[in-house]
Amino acid sequence: MVACWSERFIYGPSFMNRARLLIFNAALGPLDYRVPEGMVVVPGQVVAAPLGPRQIVGIVWEADRLPGEPVPDAKLRPLLAVLPVPPLRAELRRLLEWTADYYCAPLAAVARMVLASGGALHGPSTTTEYRLTGALPGRSTPQREQALAALEGEQATIRELSAQARVSEGVLRGLVNEGVLEPVIVDCDRPYRSADPGFAQPTLTPDQQEAADRLVEAVRAERFAPFLIDGVTGSGKTETYFEAIAEALRKRRQTLVLLPEIALTEAFLKRFEERFGVPPVVWHSSLKSTERRRAWRAIAKGPQEGGAQVVVGARSALFLPYAALGLIVVDEAHEVSFKQDEGVRYNARDVAVMRARFEGLPVVLASATPALESLQMAEAGVYEKLVLPSRFGGAQLPSIDTVDLTQEKPGSGRWLSPPLVTGIEQRLARGEQSLLFLNRRGYAPLTLCRNCGYRFQCPNCSAWLVEHRLSSRLACHHCGHETAPPATCPDCGEPDCLVACGPGVERIADEVAELFPDARLAVATSDTLGSPERAAQFIAEVEAGAIDVIVGTQLVTKGFHFPELTLVGVVDADLGLEGGDLRAAERTYQQVAQVAGRAGRGAKPGEVLIQTRHPNAPVIVALAAGDRDAFYAAETEARRHAQAPPFGRWAAIIVSSEDDAEAREAARQLGATRPDLPDVEVLGPAPAPMALLRGRHRHRLLLNARRSAELQQVIREWLGALRFPQGVRVSVDIDPYSFV
């Protein structure tokens, strides 16, 4: 480090005449190029280079940090151009290297997440949008009328307006020709409106203020400082970290807020706007390409130059090239959806803490049910814990009771027990709202033939097809395979013979509709609230009191604040405990505690009924008693005993191929060459629980290591010494969440 600095001091910035590029083709590895006369490049720069007849994009990297074959000068081809975006900062490059290293992933695959908008790599550009002029068309048609009504106050491209007004682009072009719509040239990178840190500052409670002060101090100090806000549901965690965001705004530093689901983003945007006067910049996978480009370039610019101030996004927002990051918040930090289970299998919560560390800034994890790993870090004094012990405004935590399904039996073919039905009935009579939680999309998890017992299975996966009545499909939740329910059994040919087994949310909604025909129902799942617009509409309807009963999956367990919601029914608390998942108890605890936290957030008290067949299971007892500490203490002991995180570490190696014999042979070979070490135990190989997934046969090895073991190094050496046939894919999952 010292040597490097002094060198630069003596010789000044050195001009690179050759450059090593990280390119996005993991099979090729890094490539060297000549820097042509007159071009100045520095590490981190995004450049265009020739590869065969093609042109590729690469990132200039420190040559000594990327292994590559030395190529003689004479054979080097020249770089083509430096792309008009700021170079990736050294802190970000180190984070990318760390992520690749830690998760045993190719650096190219990690770095690709930074350049997540192709359009952003080109220079400034404009686009043409259209808006109404106020003129009326010479000739009126129903479609033109429809467009005029729908496009009042709107401005967008013809294609977007056509989708919005549900008329053809031709109709709109006709209106342009008649001067009813006029073109407006807009800058693709027009700045976002500025947030005002003092727009609507709330008066914090003493607990909130104390926590906020610590965060504000940390933002001022510009040093690595990890926090855990451990606050009960409705305690005002959001209001509290908003004060830290306000401080970052004042200091002209950027804030990144990571949320686990897009559906939550809508509620967040609204609250943010109420607090700061404008919505934040949004980043998630369903952005239009123009929105992506605009957000990316604003993020790379930084608030000093009118760029993005606050970015709220799903986990992919973590790797964007922030110009002046000053704060990271991970809200609902316990959520498993921060773990990516495809491609680079990283945990955004953990990488967020590393990013804060590389960049030297505070990071805030907020949750009412923190992961055991996070609590342990707080215990150990690594994270500073800020506790918000009570709900805001005197709202009480809801009362929680269990309903023993072996005693209080639902009617035949029904799933709601008498106490839960009575509870809903009372809420309907009082004009209050109820929420029924069941973590199963669709109508029924299994469909079979009444005549021969044939079960509908996915052709590509070891999974049953789930009936969706709202869309009349049988669907696989793993690969997306869908088929229409057949009129006759494909096996025995019997007509009209399909029976649904078990409940999904749609079936629960049907049951409520039969019991209470006048109740206004909403099914809330990723099928029904998949887009930000639909999520916003759902929130608005519930807030306006237009919904009496919500039936939803884990999507409704967090983030929402509905003051009139006073009853939460957990339809099947045992569901999460099935399956051999290491975190099953913790996840059940978190899900039920979170959904319970939706009840009684306003002035009226909340009630929670948990339906279970195992009222004496420790996790259910802890939930009913509201005894969080007892649950965590028991869970901690169980994990310690199993050498599970945070006391030991797990990694999974999954071998897959379209050909089962080939996959099995590769797994056998891995098993045969397993490392024999005192601190790493290798289990398997064995067929994975999902033995077939998306048409690939899967075998799995599990590694359980002591904390002190060099787990990644062991895996790299082990896998690096083996060669597998083309069709075999070997993927490594460090700190896995899903054991399928």
Ligand code: ADP
């Ligand atoms: P949490 O994120 O901890 O579940 P929220 O931040 O959603 O809690 O707060 C719950 C509700 O209480 C929200 O409607 C929020 O606006 C309100 N609230 C919390 N703290 C305050 C405060 N200091 N002043 C005004 N409203 C507050």
Ligand code: ZN
């Ligand atoms: Zn499938």
